[in-house]
Amino acid sequence: MSGAAPRERFPGFDVLAQRRHWDPVTTGVVLSRAGMAPDIRFFTPAEQAAATALCGQLLDQHGEATVPVVNLIDARLAEKQTDGWHYHDMPEDSQAWRFTLAALDSDAEDRYGTRFAACAPEQQTPLIQAVQDLGADTWHGLPAEQVWSLWTRYACTAFYSHPSAWNEMGFPGPAYPRGYKNPGVGAREPFEVRDARPAADPARGQR
Amino acid sequence: MSDVRTRNESAWLLPNDGTRTNHALRQDMRCFADGDELDLLVVGCGAGGSVLLQRLARAGWKVAALEAGPFWDPDTDWVSDEAGSHHLYWTQPRVISGSDPVPLGSNNSGRGVGGSMVHYAGYTPRFHPSDFRILTQDGVGADWPIDYDDLRSYYQEIEEELPVAGEKWPWGDPHSYPYRPHPVGGNGELFLRGADKLGITAKVGPVAIVNGRFGNRPHCIYRGFCLQGCKVNAKASPLITHIPDALAHGAEVRPDCMVTRVEVDERTGRATGVHYVRDGVPRFQKARMVAIAGYSIETPRLLLNSASKRFPDGLCNDFDQVGRYLMVQGAPQTAGRFDAEVRMYKSPPPEVSCEDFYETDPAKPYQRGFSIQTVSPLPITWAEHVAAQGHWGAALREYMSDYVHWSCLGALCEFLPQAGNRVTLAEETDRHGLPVANFSYSQCENDTNLMKAAQSVMEDILHAAGADEVITIDRYAHLVGGARMAADERHGVVDAGCRTFAVPNLYITDGSVLPTQGSANPALTIMAVTARAADRLIGAAGCVST
Numbered sequence: 001m002s003g004a005a006p007r008e009r010f011p012g013f014d015v016l017a018q019r020r021h022w023d024p025v026t027t028g029v030v031l032s033r034a035g036m037a038p039d040i041r042f043f044t045p046a047e048q049a050a051a052t053a054l055c056g057q058l059l060d061q062h063g064e065a066t067v068p069v070v071n072l073i074d075a076r077l078a079e080k081q082t083d084g085w086h087y088h089d090m091p092e093d094s095q096a097w098r099f100t101l102a103a104l105d106s107d108a109e110d111r112y113g114t115r116f117a118a119c120a121p122e123q124q125t126p127l128i129q130a131v132q133d134l135g136a137d138t139w140h141g142l143p144a145e146q147v148w149s150l151w152t153r154y155a156c157t158a159f160y161s162h163p164s165a166w167n168e169m170g171f172p173g174p175a176y177p178r179g180y181k182n183p184g185v186g187a188r189e190p191f192e193v194r195d196a197r198p199a200a201d202p203a204r205g206q207r
Numbered sequence: 208m209s210d211v212r213t214r215n216e217s218a219w220l221l222p223n224d225g226t227r228t229n230h231a232l233r234q235d236m237r238c239f240a241d242g243d244e245l246d247l248l249v250v251g252c253g254a255g256g257s258v259l260l261q262r263l264a265r266a267g268w269k270v271a272a273l274e275a276g277p278f279w280d281p282d283t284d285w286v287s288d289e290a291g292s293h294h295l296y297w298t299q300p301r302v303i304s305g306s307d308p309v310p311l312g313s314n315n316s317g318r319g320v321g322g323s324m325v326h327y328a329g330y331t332p333r334f335h336p337s338d339f340r341i342l343t344q345d346g347v348g349a350d351w352p353i354d355y356d357d358l359r360s361y362y363q364e365i366e367e368e369l370p371v372a373g374e375k376w377p378w379g380d381p382h383s384y385p386y387r388p389h390p391v392g393g394n395g396e397l398f399l400r401g402a403d404k405l406g407i408t409a410k411v412g413p414v415a416i417v418n419g420r421f422g423n424r425p426h427c428i429y430r431g432f433c434l435q436g437c438k439v440n441a442k443a444s445p446l447i448t449h450i451p452d453a454l455a456h457g458a459e460v461r462p463d464c465m466v467t468r469v470e471v472d473e474r475t476g477r478a479t480g481v482h483y484v485r486d487g488v489p490r491f492q493k494a495r496m497v498a499i500a501g502y503s504i505e506t507p508r509l510l511l512n513s514a515s516k517r518f519p520d521g522l523c524n525d526f527d528q529v530g531r532y533l534m535v536q537g538a539p540q541t542a543g544r545f546d547a548e549v550r551m552y553k554s555p556p557p558e559v560s561c562e563d564f565y566e567t568d569p570a571k572p573y574q575r576g577f578s579i580q581t582v583s584p585l586p587i588t589w590a591e592h593v594a595a596q597g598h599w600g601a602a603l604r605e606y607m608s609d610y611v612h613w614s615c616l617g618a619l620c621e622f623l624p625q626a627g628n629r630v631t632l633a634e635e636t637d638r639h640g641l642p643v644a645n646f647s648y649s650q651c652e653n654d655t656n657l658m659k660a661a662q663s664v665m666e667d668i669l670h671a672a673g674a675d676e677v678i679t680i681d682r683y684a685h686l687v688g689g690a691r692m693a694a695d696e697r698h699g700v701v702d703a704g705c706r707t708f709a710v711p712n713l714y715i716t717d718g719s720v721l722p723t724q725g726s727a728n729p730a731l732t733i734m735a736v737t738a739r740a741a742d743r744l745i746g747a748a749g750c751v752s753t
Contacts, residue, residue, distance in 0.1 A: 009608050023438065025283055029291040060601040083312035084298035088645065092300065125600075132597065152599065156590035160607070161290035169610040171552060171586050176287040176438045179428025183392030183553040185545070195611055198546050201676060202605045 009200070010170040013193035015163040022174040030174060034163050037068035042078040042094065043101075049117035050101040057128055058155045062121065067165060072158035073097075090146050097154075100147050103140040104128075170195060211367040215261065218422025220451035227281040227440045229451060237457045241492050245269050247744075248481060248494035250466045250509065253322015254733040255717035256500030257445030257453065258365075262741035264458035271459035273483050273492065275505075276319030278462035279446055285436035289587045292435040295319070295326045301504065302633045305647035309535050309683045316504065316686075320460055321446035323502065324730055326434050328557040329442045330580060331371050331415045331731040333362050335379030337566055338725040345567045345574045347653065348623045349532070349722040352694045352703040353739075355380060361735035361742075366413075369443035370421055371731075373412020378562035386418045389427065392554025394581045397545065397614045399559055401672030407664075409561040409579075415443035415730075416555055431552040431583065442555070461485070467641055469497055469513040469522055471710055476517070478713045484639055498705075498714040500737075503533050503686040506719045507630040508644040510690065510700075523690075523709040526697050530630035530689055534724050535648065537620030537658045538684035540582055541665035542592055543674025548611045556583035564664060565621075565726050573656040575621040578726040579665060582617035586610065595680040614669065617684070618661035619726045622654045624688055687729050689719040692736075705740035716740055 016034065019027055040048050048070060055069040056062050076082065082093040090096050101116075107127050108116040116124060134144030159165050166173050172192060182189050212219060220229055239245060247263055249256045252274035263270045276297075279285065286292060297316035303309055317323030336355035341348040359380065372386035388411035391399065395411065402409035416427045416437075427441040440447055450460060468482040470491070480493040499506050507530035511521035521529050558581040565576045584592065586607070592615070593606045627649060632642035650658075658681060666677045693699025696708035701720050707713045716737040718729050 023282075023287065026286040026288055026291070029286050029288055033290070058599050058603070060604050081293055082298065083296070083310070085301040085303050085311040087308055088302050088304035128599075132599070152594040153591070156594055156603075157290060157587050160586040160590045161288075165607075166586060168604070169586060169608050170550075171610060174287040175428075175430035175432065177428070179430040179439075180392075180553040181429075183390070183429055183550070185393040185396050185549055186547045187393070188548070188550070189553075192550070195548060198548070198612065200609065201544055201546070201612070202602070202609055 009195050009197050010167065010193040011196055013167055013170060015166045015173045018172060018191055021178045023176050026174045026176060030163060033161060037071035038075045040071060040074050042074045043070070046105070046115070047098060047101045048074070049115065050104050053117040053124055054101070054104060054128065054151065055155050057121065057124055058152060059159050067159050067162040069155055069158040072161070073154045076154070087143070087146050089143055093150065096142070096147070096150055099140070100142070100150070106140070211370070212422070214364070215368045215449065215452045216455065217448050217451040218424045220455055221423045221440060221447060223423035227438065232451060232454050233278065236454050237459050239269070239271050239459055241490050243493065245271055245492070245494040247496040247498060248273065248492055249498045249500055250481060251322065251500035251502065251505070251717065252320045252445065252450070252460060253317060253500060253502060253717065254324050254445060254730050255737040256322070256498070257449040258734045258737040259498055259500065259716045259741050260458050261449040261453040262738060262745065264453045264456035266745040271461060271492070273464040273466050273481065274320050274460060274462045275465045276462065278320045278460060279325065279436070281436060281438045281440065285438050287430060287432050287435065287438060289435060289585050292326070295436055299637055300635060300643045302635060302643060302645040303648070304645055305628070306649040309646065309648045311504070311646070314682070315535070315684065316502070320450060320462060321444035324444035325436050325446065327728070327730055328582070329414045329416050329433050329555060330557045330560065330728040331366070331369060331413050332560065332562070332578070332727040333379055333382070334725045334727050334732050335565060338723055341575065341723055347574045349691070349693070351722050352692055358732070358735045358739060361738040362731065364738060365731055365734045369415035369448055370417065371413045371415050372418040373414065374410040376410065376413065377408065378565060384413055388412050389414065389416065389418050389555070389558070391558050392429065392551065393549035394551040394583050394614045395554065395558030397543070397549065397672040398581050398616060398668065401668035401670070402561060404671040405667060407561060407563050407668065409559050411559050413560070414555065414557045416557070417441045427555060429554045431554060431556065431585065433555045433557065465639060466509060467512065467639055469499070469509065469713065471515060471517065471522065473515070473517055476710065478710050496712040496714065498716045500715070500717040502717050503689040503719040504630055504644050504646055506715060506717055507689045508632070511630070511632050512641055518709070523700050523707045523713070525709055528691070528698070528700050531626050532624035532691050532722070533628050533630060533646065533689040534622050534624055534687050535683040536685050536724060536726065537622050537654055537661070538617055539658050539662045539665070539679055539681050540592065540615055540617040541662055541669060541677055541679040542613045542615040543669030543672065544609070544676040545612050545614060545674055549614045550611050551583040551614055552585055554583070556581065562726070564661070571660065573653045573660065575623070575653070575657070576726055577618045577620040577657055577661040579616055579618050579661065579668070582615050584615055592678065592680045596678050614672070614674070616665045616668065618665060619684060619728065620654065620657035620661050621724060621726045622657070623651060624691070624723060625651060630689055685724070685729050687718040687721040687724045690715050691722045692720045693722065704743045705736065714740065
């Protein structure tokens with residue numbers, strides 16, 4: 001996993017180290033997510049390749065991914081575990097995924113003469129950025145902002161459901177039946193780890 | 208404490224051994240046959256349906272509720288985890304449209320016994336007296352056919368039954384709560400600090416979360432997963448506040464039953480029961496009266512899907528009122544960044560509220576107003592906030608790693624009822640072959656102005672508390688309307704007692720009957736309106752069967 005900076009903030013913090021304090025049902029759900037990734041069932045190999053490259057970009061995960069985001073998205077689509085609703089000018093989520101991954105391949109073919117997954121990361125970035133930049137305009141006939149929302153919604157839900165993502169943000173995950181005894185500004189539980197870089201405000205650098 | 212136990216024994220019917228479900232009560236539940244003519248059949252087991260069921264069962268009525276989702280056991284069915292809670296939401300297909308389409312699912316749609324209150328935050332404010340007269344007073348929206356005074360005693364009753372914890376409430380009709388306010392966490396502390404600096408009044412509560420002990424329901428443990436279903440039994444939902452008492456008084460709750468159509472006799476014009484599907488088998492339950500409580504999307508959809516020769520455009524839709532005037536609240540959320548650690552995930556997301564901006568301010572270019580509350584999103588939801596700023600890749604990860612430093616407030620803006628904001632039937636069908644709902648939403652200028660004003664106040668509060676940076680995400684919360692209460696059938700679907708104008712033995716007892724929404728979370732008012740309707744039904748009929 002790249003993104004070295006985020007991982008330095010909570011040195012030694014490990015959500016799974018506290019799992020003996022969790023209720024058994026929650027423990028099962030979280031450990032199965034942290035365990036072996038489910039097999040790909042929904043995406044075709046070509047779609048899997050494009051999705052892996054896309055999610056790698058969106059979440060800054062390159063090479064050996066720590067969180068198997070594509071497998072987790074694939075599982076939701078295979079099991080129809082979607083949110084149910086869809087925008088009137090978008091197909092339902094699983095079809096929207098198939099269509100937009102093919103559209104990314106098509107953009108890559110047009111610009112670089114190869115599939116999206118075969119492009120170098122620095123070639124992929126502008127193709128993705130172009131979709132975000134379209135905003136309310138259409139991309140391959142679909143509203144670009146809804147495509148962007150679909151991608152980031154599924155990718156972030158998968159990534160931030162994973163204990164390794166909670167480790168880099170200092171979030172202790174499940175909290176039943178123990179709960180918390182020290183809420184309040186500046187207060188910590190014995191098992192919470194102080195942010196080692198409290199002034200590393202990401203917003204501050206951008207003003 | 209009041210005589211609440213003599214009115215509703217639910218909290219005492221739950222186990223006190225650390226488990227959360229009274230299995231014996233469910234196993235011994237009375238079960239009716241499809242051919243038994245019930246005194247009243249309820250469709251949907253959420254805020255409205257459950258209160259109606261409990262009230263009528265207590266009065267000796269032969270009642271059952273059909274619920275599309277499961278009969279939850281918090282111990283085995285719910286988890287202390289965001290992604291693992293997806294099954295709490297209504298995720299059947301729906302289409303959203305309009306110029307400002309409203310995402311559904313996790314945001315505002317529940318399923319299973321307890322309904323959306325299983326995953327609501329837990330805020331239970333009352334409406335203000337002004338909410339019932341905004342057309343007369345402010346020249347916008349609609350007047351209710353009832354007044355605040357008609358609901359006051361029902362508000363008090365329900366607040367005792369949930370029960371609600373909070374400070375003495377200075378807004379609207381000033382009142383107090385049966386339980387003391389909870390201690391606040393980092394997020395609530397910063398809201399109180401910022402409001403105090405600006406001379407804005409903010410109060411702790413009102414939340415339907417036990418502070419202390421209530422019957423066999425334990426004290427809150429401040430774990431922060433209120434929106435994922437309360438495994439503690441501390442946060443109120445009808446699953447634990449009304450269903451146990453209903454079962455103990457002979458009501459049946461039939462889970463996993465999707466109602467497909469309300470049957471109305473062509474000759475008498477009266478409802479005779481409902482068609483439903485259980486385990487894939489189409490069935491028909493007979494009833495002398497029917498109450499629909501499927502909430503603002505599914506209630507209109509069921510009426511529209513129950514079209515007949517007599518009602519060619521949908522049941523109760525003679526005047527094209529069904530599905531219209533559906534409302535959401537504009538719910539922008541503004542977060543502020545602090546160098547100190549806030550860790551807003553510790554403590555319930557509902558902590559502190561402000562209703563200073565609730566009423567129309569003649570100095571402002573808009574009518575009506577908004578409230579402000581703490582919200583405290585967990586990581587997946589927080590990622591939506593960060594992604595909404597346009598961040599992705601390394602920037603997204605960097606922002607997310609800063610989570611413990613952020614505090615987050617949410618506003619509820621009173622969007623106005625508009626005829627064009629409505630449910631219609633889409634061409635698309637569900638797995639039962641029934642047309643799904645198409646929910647169209649477009650904001651009016653007043654709505655947009657309220658969103659901006661609320662954002663600006665939240666930014667001010669967070670800055671005053673010491674935030675060096677603020678970010679905002681525009682979103683929506685709650686659903687009400689779609690089959691509203693009115694003085695006559697040309698302006699609504701039901702009368703002041705929740706009886707449909709078109710079918711004399713058909714009622715609607717859920718959020719869809721609300722003509723306006725104020726800036727208040729709707730659960731308490733849905734329950735109070737239903738409790739009033741139940742009282743009138745019982746009063747009119749007496750004890751109809753024994």
